[in-house]
Amino acid sequence: MIKRKKIIIIGNGIAGITCARNIRKKDENSEILVISGETEFFFSRTALMYIYMGHMQFEHTKPYEDWFWEKNNIQLLQAWVELVDFNNKTLLLDSGKKVGYDVLVLATGSVPNKFDWPGQSLNGVQGLYSKQDLDIMEENTAGISHAVIVGGGLIGIEMAEMLASRDISVTFLVREKNFWDNVLPVEEAQLVNRHILEHHIDLRLETEMKEICGDDSGRVDSVLTNKGEKIECQFVGLAVGVSPNVKFLKNLELDMGRGILVDRYFRTNIEDVYAIGDCAEFREKPGADRKNIEQVWYTGRMHGETLAHNLTSEDAVPYRPGIWFNSAKFFDIEYQTYGLVPNERKEGIDSFYWESDSGESCLRLVFEKQTEKILGVNSFGWRLRHEFFDKAIHEGWNLERVLTQLDKADFNTEFYEKFHKSVLAQYNAQEGRNLKIKKSSFLQRLIGSRA
Amino acid sequence: MRKIQITGLIVFLLGLVSFSLIPFIGSYQLDQKMVERKVKEEHLEPLIPVLEPMYGETYSSNFAFISDFNKYFDEYNEALKEAEEWDKVIWDDYVFELTKEASLGPVHQNPFWYLAISVGLGVIGGLMYILPLYRGEPEGIKNDGIYFSSMKSRGLLGIITGTWLILFYVILYWFPEYMTNLVLMVDPLSYLLSGNPASQWFLYGLIYTLAILVMGIRMFRKYRGNTYQTIRTASVMFFQLAFAFLIPEILVLLNKPWHDFKNIWPLDYTFFYDYRLDGMLGSGALGMFMLIWGIILIIVGVPLFTYFYGKRWYCSWVCGCGGLAETLGDPYRQLSDKSLKAWKVERYMIHGVLVFAVLMTLVTILNYFMEFGLLGEATNQLHSIYGFAIGAAFAGVVGTGFYPFMGNRVWCRFGCPLAAYLGIVQRFKSRFRITTNGGQCISCGNCSTYCEMGIDVRWYAQRGQNIVRASCVGCGVCAAVCPRGVLKLENGEEEGRINENPILIGNKSITVKS
Numbered sequence: 020m021i022k023r024k025k026i027i028i029i030g031n032g033i034a035g036i037t038c039a040r041n042i043r044k045k046d047e048n049s050e051i052l053v054i055s056g057e058t059e060f061f062f063s064r065t066a067l068m069y070i071y072m073g074h075m076q077f078e079h080t081k082p083y084e085d086w087f088w089e090k091n092n093i094q095l096l097q098a099w100v101e102l103v104d105f106n107n108k109t110l111l112l113d114s115g116k117k118v119g120y121d122v123l124v125l126a127t128g129s130v131p132n133k134f135d136w137p138g139q140s141l142n143g144v145q146g147l148y149s150k151q152d153l154d155i156m157e158e159n160t161a162g163i164s165h166a167v168i169v170g171g172g173l174i175g176i177e178m179a180e181m182l183a184s185r186d187i188s189v190t191f192l193v194r195e196k197n198f199w200d201n202v203l204p205v206e207e208a209q210l211v212n213r214h215i216l217e218h219h220i221d222l223r224l225e226t227e228m229k230e231i232c233g234d235d236s237g238r239v240d241s242v243l244t245n246k247g248e249k250i251e252c253q254f255v256g257l258a259v260g261v262s263p264n265v266k267f268l269k270n271l272e273l274d275m276g277r278g279i280l281v282d283r284y285f286r287t288n289i290e291d292v293y294a295i296g297d298c299a300e301f302r303e304k305p306g307a308d309r310k311n312i313e314q315v316w317y318t319g320r321m322h323g324e325t326l327a328h329n330l331t332s333e334d335a336v337p338y339r340p341g342i343w344f345n346s347a348k349f350f351d352i353e354y355q356t357y358g359l360v361p362n363e364r365k366e367g368i369d370s371f372y373w374e375s376d377s378g379e380s381c382l383r384l385v386f387e388k389q390t391e392k393i394l395g396v397n398s399f400g401w402r403l404r405h406e407f408f409d410k411a412i413h414e415g416w417n418l419e420r421v422l423t424q425l426d427k428a429d430f431n432t433e434f435y436e437k438f439h440k441s442v443l444a445q446y447n448a449q450e451g452r453n454l455k456i457k458k459s460s461f462l463q464r465l466i467g468s469r470a
Numbered sequence: 471m472r473k474i475q476i477t478g479l480i481v482f483l484l485g486l487v488s489f490s491l492i493p494f495i496g497s498y499q500l501d502q503k504m505v506e507r508k509v510k511e512e513h514l515e516p517l518i519p520v521l522e523p524m525y526g527e528t529y530s531s532n533f534a535f536i537s538d539f540n541k542y543f544d545e546y547n548e549a550l551k552e553a554e555e556w557d558k559v560i561w562d563d564y565v566f567e568l569t570k571e572a573s574l575g576p577v578h579q580n581p582f583w584y585l586a587i588s589v590g591l592g593v594i595g596g597l598m599y600i601l602p603l604y605r606g607e608p609e610g611i612k613n614d615g616i617y618f619s620s621m622k623s624r625g626l627l628g629i630i631t632g633t634w635l636i637l638f639y640v641i642l643y644w645f646p647e648y649m650t651n652l653v654l655m656v657d658p659l660s661y662l663l664s665g666n667p668a669s670q671w672f673l674y675g676l677i678y679t680l681a682i683l684v685m686g687i688r689m690f691r692k693y694r695g696n697t698y699q700t701i702r703t704a705s706v707m708f709f710q711l712a713f714a715f716l717i718p719e720i721l722v723l724l725n726k727p728w729h730d731f732k733n734i735w736p737l738d739y740t741f742f743y744d745y746r747l748d749g750m751l752g753s754g755a756l757g758m759f760m761l762i763w764g765i766i767l768i769i770v771g772v773p774l775f776t777y778f779y780g781k782r783w784y785c786s787w788v789c790g791c792g793g794l795a796e797t798l799g800d801p802y803r804q805l806s807d808k809s810l811k812a813w814k815v816e817r818y819m820i821h822g823v824l825v826f827a828v829l830m831t832l833v834t835i836l837n838y839f840m841e842f843g844l845l846g847e848a849t850n851q852l853h854s855i856y857g858f859a860i861g862a863a864f865a866g867v868v869g870t871g872f873y874p875f876m877g878n879r880v881w882c883r884f885g886c887p888l889a890a891y892l893g894i895v896q897r898f899k900s901r902f903r904i905t906t907n908g909g910q911c912i913s914c915g916n917c918s919t920y921c922e923m924g925i926d927v928r929w930y931a932q933r934g935q936n937i938v939r940a941s942c943v944g945c946g947v948c949a950a951v952c953p954r955g956v957l958k959l960e961n962g963e964e965e966g967r968i969n970e971n972p973i974l975i976g977n978k979s980i981t982v983k984s
């Protein structure tokens with residue numbers, strides 16, 4: 020029998036909500052209250068761009084229908100928490116109300132970074148993280164003709180795509196040599212460069228913003244770059260990363276780094292207080308190739324799952340993420356990655372790279388030089404089977420074993436061109452090998468058998 | 471490009487306006503010879519004097535003509551009914567035939583000209599708008615602005631379109647006499663194909679086929695680069711043109727019964743009706759083939775193909791209703807209701823219709839073998855209720871007229887008895903599933919939004935579960951719009967197809983059952 024507790028979760032993002040749902044699955048008695056300031060109901064942050072582009076309405080981004088919460092006895096409260104009194108175990112809300120808790124889970128997510136640029140508080144300058152940001156962006160971009168986006172990462176390119184969908188021309192300032200090349204190897208980064216240009220985005224590599232200038236009404240009218248160029252625009256999107264949203268927790272007894280410091284059990288230094296998702300910072304990295312702060316959807320979900328287990332079970336387990344995976348979409352090109360794919364050459368690690376004739380799809384298989392054990396994979400314009408690579412990387416398959424089974428890894432839609440043939444042909448030519456993929460019989464193909 | 475498209479839109483609208491106005495032009499005059507040509511032998515004697523006052527009179531509109539006709543005709547019948555002389559009452563409906571015959575027309579004289587300025591302009595305008603779509607753009611998902619579009623998100627344009635369609639269907643099913651001019655303009659075409667004059671159904675079949683062809687080309691443009699969508703669309707275009715439109719007309723030309731070889735009972739609910747059975751049985755080897763082929767499709771074809779490929783082989787590759795939904799209806803697919811409540815309603819309704827269709831058919835067959843004894847009256851009653859409520863009101867008026875309100879598969883989802891049958895096979899005995907790609911789902915909701923069957927695809931995807939649902943027609947659009955490559959329609963081993971307690975890949979700390 021689990022003792023009945025009052026569990027409060029601050030933040031209704033993927034981390035907080037996953038935690039709440041999974042606690043409820045195993046614990047029918049405890050009171051669960053999710054407090055969040057941004058929206059009443061959980062929605063998918065990753066879908067914000069599609070609302071702006073007119074693919075969906077806000078309603079569609081809610082993964083559960085509104086009745087779901089009451090049915091599962093999960094209470095929701097839309098409010099901002101202004102202060103936490105850890106000694107008395109109470110929260111102070113923006114309404115002035117106080118609420119007490121037995122267990123507190125902090126899942127407050129992130130805020131967009133700002134770097135003290137001159138002019139960054141002008142009207143028409145903003146980041147994109149929350150629903151409110153999206154609403155402001157709607158206002159800020161009404162009727163404008165040109166925008167500048169700063170920062171060559173995932174949110175930057177999403178903002179560029181959003182604006183382009185409304186026929187607003189975009190200048191895209193990227194500090195690095197190639198798009199997102201602090202993560203992507205150069206070939207992949209250049210593949211994305213080309214695609215960005217194909218979408219008529221004015222991509223400026225190795226260019227930084229120096230200053231944002233405004234008109235008399237306090238609205239942005241141009242930006243100055245480090246190359247001395249002035250670019251006229253009516254909107255500036257700041258997309259230079261995010262940081263844990265922890266301002267309201269500063270200067271309390273809670274141990275903080277950039278985020279809320281936690282151990283592998285998501286415990287903070289204060290008893291009964293935990294942190295998960297974007298706002299948590301691990302004291303020790305959860306894995307050799309992982310970061311102390313994990314800021315993606317999937318990790319938020321796994322944090323939530325794991326903590327829920329620990330809160331409802333006698334034997335708590337440490338957070339042990341499996342093989343890394345992630346995905347994104349750059350305009351029309353989908354990207355998936357599994358395992359370890361360094362962006363630069365590394366001692367003892369090698370890779371095999373293939374690109375389609377169109378230059379819009381590619382595959383990189385990363386392996387240990389000596390043993391040829393597969394370590395990771397990047398793919399663009401080619402959907403791969405998660406299960407396949409999770410297994411291959413986990414079991415340390417040999418590169419050629421992977422290559423000869425690539426057909427099974429293919430997750431592209433039926434009738435699509437089978438890239439694996441061309442990959443194998445290139446490998447054979449390069450290495451003087453004669454690897455073959457077992458042909459399936461006509462009958463097998465007819466019934467779509469994978470065996 | 472933009473200019474061509476705008477011109478196309480204007481041309482299309484001109485065609486649509488002409489089409490809507492043509493029924494109301496021209497004048498009408500009836501004479502006794504026409505009545506003699508069109509009315510059955512046994513009704514001639516009473517009807518000729520009844521319609522006497524109309525002969526030689528020129529009516530300046532079809533409204534006036536039809537109203538007079540109905541007045542005399544009904545007076546005659548009413549009197550008999552009052553006198554309870556039931557056997558003399560004329561149950562046949564002559565108003566359509568005689569209105570068509572009495573048309574003095576300009577349409578009558580120049581059918582091709584009127585066909586050109588209505589349907590012709592519609593097709594040309596449509597193509598002018600469609601062919602330049604997305605030129606010079608990279609391949610990819612083209613859903614920008616759908617929810618800002620009045621047409622596609624239940625705005626004023628959507629409401630007008632829906633209303634127009636509903637009106638069209640109401641006139642087509644219950645008041646075809648008001649569209650005789652439209653039928654007249656396709657008469658020559660009908661003579662060419664089948665050697666017979668056109669009925670309102672020929673007109674409907676022609677427009678239906680053209681809609682699938684033109685909007686099919688739009689699908690090629692919209693989903694360029696997606697081979698699955700291209701092949702599947704080409705398939706429905708082919709089956710509509712050849713099997714639903716041309717072959718049946720040619721059969722009639724050869725003096726065989728009109729027959730659509732790809733239509734399957736119970737969607738083809740008249741398949742076992744006495745006139746159809748007699749027609750097939752009376753048409754020699756070909757007729758016999760029709761009957762046997764039809765029965766094989768029902769008892770072997772449906773289960774076998776659905777076992778291997780899922781119900782998609784029919785619903786989004788072959789079927790005419792599906793064909794229209796996937797082409798003309800594609801702009802409205804996002805309007806389907808995804809709520810759990812809608813799913814509950816759907817299950818009651820669609821299986822209810824299936825039960826109704828099966829019972830009705832059993833009674834029909836029994837009646838046929840009992841040589842129209844006891845069950846005659848009941849059979850007729852059932853046929854007319856089904857024909858009215860399901861065949862016309864549901865499949866037609868609601869099925870297509872509601873595209874702009876409830877999405878493009880209202881009929882397929884809530885009403886089609888064949889879909890119910892295919893769905894039961896697909897759910898319980900099939901190799902088809904939509905595989906969810908491990909833990910890659912970001913719960914964005916594109917898949918659910920664009921599922922025309924109102925399946926909450928995301929519900930499954932975000933918990934790492936394969937999608938195995940009776941209603942999925944395998945259109946493949948959820949997989950197309952998913953920005954993270956999470957969904958794949960595939961046929962594979964039955965083992966592991968349905969997994970009730972999926973585990974999301976990626977978290978080695980615990981194995982949570984989602």
Ligand SMILES: Cc1cc2nc3c(=O)[nH]c(=O)nc-3n(C[C@H](O)[C@H](O)[C@H](O)COP(=O)(O)OP(=O)(O)OC[C@H]3O[C@@H](n4cnc5c(N)ncnc54)[C@H](O)[C@@H]3O)c2cc1C
Binds near residue numbers: 058177296
């Ligand atoms: C535009 C965009 C696109 C993205 N796309 C992807 C993607 O494709 N794939 C991917 O893996 N990741 C993506 N991410 C990152 C991903 O969305 C985040 O990692 C994830 O949402 C973090 O979840 P969370 O639960 O930790 O926090 P959040 O989702 O940020 O939820 C925290 C909530 O807590 C609320 N809150 C904070 N402080 C308080 C307070 N004091 N009182 C009350 N409420 C408070 C916040 O308002 C917020 O609603 C994207 C992020 C953005 C912004």
Ligand code: SF4
Binds near residue numbers: 921922942949
């Ligand atoms: S689940 Fe996917 S394939 Fe099935 S009907 Fe819905 S959108 Fe089409």
Ligand code: SF4
Binds near residue numbers: 910956
């Ligand atoms: S579209 Fe893809 S990522 Fe989005 S909810 Fe559906 S399956 Fe998940």
